[in-house]
Amino acid sequence: MRVYQTNEIKNIALVGSAGSGKTTLAESMLFEAGVIKRRGSVEAKNTVSDYFPVEQEYGYSVFPTVFHAEWNNKKLNVIDCPGSDDFVGGTITALNVTDTAVVVINGQYGPEVGTQNAFRYTEKLGKPVIFLVNQLDSDKCDFDNIINSMKEIYGPKCVQIQYPVTTGPDFHEIIDVLIMKKLSWSSEGGAPKREEIPAEEMDKAMELHAALVEAAAENDEGLMEKFFEEETLTEDELRQGIRQGLVTRSILPVFCVDALKDMGVQRLMEFLGNVVPFVSDMPKVHNTRGEEVEPDSNGPESLYFFKTGMEPHIGEVSYFKVMSGTVKSGDDLTNADRGSKERIGQIYACAGASRIPVDQLNAGDIGCTVKLKDVKTGNTLNGKGTDQRFDFIKYPNSKYSRAIKAKNSADTEKLMAALLKMRQEDPTWVVEQSKELKQTIVHGQGEFHLRTLKWRLENNEKIAVEFEEPKIPYRETITKQSRATYRHKKQSGGAGQFGEVALIVEPYAEGMPDPTVYKFGGQEFKMNIKGKEERDLPWGGKLVFINSVVGGAIDLRFMPAILKGVMDCMESGPLTGSYARDVRVVVYDGKMHPVDSNELSFTLAARHAFSEAFKNAGPKILEPIYDLEVFVPADFMGDVMSDLQSRRAMIMGMDTEAGYQKLQAKIPLKELSNYSVALSSLTGGRASFTAKFASYELVPNDLQQKLIAEHEKETAEDE
Incomplete structure (x- = not known):
């Protein structure tokens, strides 16, 4: 395999809803490029992309798969992303290290929630988008309706490059209005037969061609002038205008394929090779210092490791993008994140489970290596004299959590090691050892996400585990003033123990003035503040501790011990054993x-x-409240709102975004526990949501009494 220069490399992500056919498309692309001799299928469990046992078990992509294709003296690095929203981490990773997104749309259903989610991420990252309508041979496919939906959602920027002559089982012809040809296929697919557009399709083709020419001309002043003069552009000028429109996201081209039958894939590859922007055409990435980093092969050597794969018989496979410079086998580099030294062994071009050895990779290219000593996902390796770090991938908050433990307690240490290793493969699996809840909690993007984790632990690592609902991190606080005195006295031969403390507690709010006087039972207590300490508590909220002892009733040297006693109680509140917060304590008297x-x-x-x-x-008792955003088709809005109200949610607002209803609410964490499963069930998997911690709020009285009773029962059982 030859060495490709930066201006010959294109990085592409295949994204879209589950079931849209991305893995099948990847097979046809690899076949057309000659990387594989025979196309596999998801059903036969022999595709290049879905090669992990868990993917073959479920028939779903779980991890993003990196492969490459050499096409027309260009190198196309492609990452096939999982479609399920539960595995969105793979999509986000891929979009951050590639330059163009091919958004695959299921021709049976049109734009789905997975399509919307993927497009939303491309918007955030400013990535060019090509829409690809797949499965045109389905009885359910209504192409005109899909185009109308897309224009409603994405606006006039959606510009057709192709349309099918007919859809359904008879699909085998496409009109391409960029090259103004009819493409037709035999039942074997592959290379199309190119013919003149028939008379009955010419009016429609010319109308779409004119719209494409106008959209392309808008991105270049010179092209616009020529368009006004001649009302047309050459094919090369069209490509130039489309490429510029892709970079600025002012054009969203729409293509047609039937990936399963390999119809339209070769033409798509031509477009990717000829028109899609090169690495060098795209905006520059910034390092952690905010400096632009040029993808320059002659620049300082810097590699960003965006993915780790754990493969049987090999171990860790580390995938990287060359951010700058050139990498060769045997290079000695420094890990900017961990300070360790690394020697790069053999480097490879990626092809799913296969790897092709290469001599070097230049800036902008994607490759992998094996057997690195101390490189984790997200690390940067630099050559001598370089100090770059990259941290541009931001993952969404978790949506589903479960407490996990090994069925055999002897496997606990082994389980933790396996969980940490698996998090390298998918950073959206988050592992938390909660001192507060006394549980190990795994957080993920949904029930299927964590079920996949469990399957891998039990089948790959041979560790039997069980999930249970995690405890809720409640908080305790107070609502009024109170005072108490306690004398500790113990005499048992030799030196005894004696200490008496009188204190007042009250709710604390930010900015409240220092106390001057308190009244209890008609008695007045004047305060004379000798010392004050404010503590931001690790679990949120504050403790304010005031020493107002006069006349030497308690030596100053005992104040830290009194504060320690208070903190002991703050770490285990009297109602449910939860952390306490937002309390002011005034020690005003005592004896020694x-x-x-x-x-x-x-x-x-x-x-x-x-x-x-x-x-x-x-x-x-306070409970954690989360800000919730639900993206739901309008048909299901009533059901989703009713379900939320039954979960004690407070609806904050509704809006329309990209063809979907966006519902905003505040909801207790306890009610979110199984929400991803319930929402999927209510909407047939067509809705999605995001949740973010907002605040702690008082629980209703009936729930407080229930929680106190449960805690008292647990405490009695422990005793």
């Missing part, structure tokens, strides 16, 4: 003994005094 007083005595006295005062201060 010249011999028997020590830190432990005052810690214990403070703990009991605080606990008693907290219980009498109108204690309340």
Whole structure:
């Protein structure tokens, strides 16, 4: 395989809904490029893309697959992305390291929620988009209706390059209005027969051609002038205008294929090779210092590792993009993130599970290597004298969580090692060891996402595991003032223990003034502040601790011990054992003994005094509330709203976005536990959502009583 220069490399992501046919399309592309001799199928479990056992088990893509094709003296690096929203991490990774997105649309259903999600990510990243309507041989395919839907959603930027003469089982002809030819195929697909456009299709073809010429001309002043003068452009000028329109996202070309029958794929490859922008045409990536990094083969050597694959008999396969310079086998590089040294072994061009050894890869190219010592997903390796770091991939928040544990406790350590290793493959699997909840929690993008993780643990790693619903990280606080005094006294021979603490607790709000006087039962307590400490609590909220002891009733040296006693209680609230927050504590009196007083005595006295005062201060339980956005087809809006209201959600607003309804709500975390499953069931998998932590709010009284009763029962069982 020859070495390709930066201006000969194009990086492309295949994205779209599950079932749109991306993996089948990838097979036909590889076949047309001569990389494989025979096309595999998802049903036969022998495709280049879906080669992991879990993918063959479920019949779904789980990981993004990197492959390449050499076409017309160009190198096309292609990443086939999973379609399910549960595996959106692969799509986001691919879109960040490629330059153009081919959005595959299922001809049976038109734009689906997966299409919308993928397009939304291309918008955020400013990536060129080509729409590809697939499965045109389906009885359900209504191409004109799909085009109308696309124009409603994406506007006039959707410009047809092709349209089918007919759809359904008889599909085998396309009119291409860029080259103004009719393309037709035999039942074997492959290379099309090119003919003149028949008379009955000419009016429609000319109308679409004129729209394409006008759209292309709008992206170049010189082309626009020629268009006004001659009302037409040459094929090369059209390509130039379309390429510029792709870069600025002012043109969204629409193509047609039947990937399963290999019809239209060769023509798509021609367009990718001739028209799609090169790496050098695209906006420059920025490093973590905000500096533009030119994809220059003569520049300093810098590699960004965007994906790790764990393959049987090989171990870690590390996939990288050459951000700058040229990489060769044997290069000595430095890991900018970890400080370690690495020697690059053999480098490869990617082809799914296969790898083709190459001598070098230039800036903008994508490749892989194996057996690196200390390189993780997201790391940057640099050549001598270079100090680049890249951190441009941002993953969405998790949507579904489960507590996980090994059925055999002896496998716990092995389980943690496996989870951390698997997170290298998919960074949207997030592992949390919660000290607060006393659980190991795995977070993912949906139920199927975590079910896949469980399958791999049990089948690949041979670790039997079980999931359970994670506990909710409730918080406790108080709603009124209260005071308490506690004396700790213990005498058992030798030195005794003595400490007495009198304190007041009250709710704390940011910016409230320091206390001057309190009244309890007609008695007035004046405050004389000697010291104040504000603590931002690791779990959120604040503790304000004030020393207002006068007359030397308690030595200053015992104040840290009293604060420790208070913090002990804040870490385990009296209602449910949850963290407490937003409390002000004023120590105003106490007693000590010249011999028997020590830190432990005052810690214990403070703990009991605080606990008693907290219980009498109108204690309340707070629950985490999340901001929820649901993207749902209008047909299902009523059902989704009813379901949310049954989950104690508060509807905040509704809007229309890209043909879908966007519903905004606030919802308790407890009610989100199985929401991804419920939403999929309600809408047939056609809706999606995002959730982000918003605040802590008071739980309803009936739920508070239930939670307290459950905690008391658990505590009694533990005793």
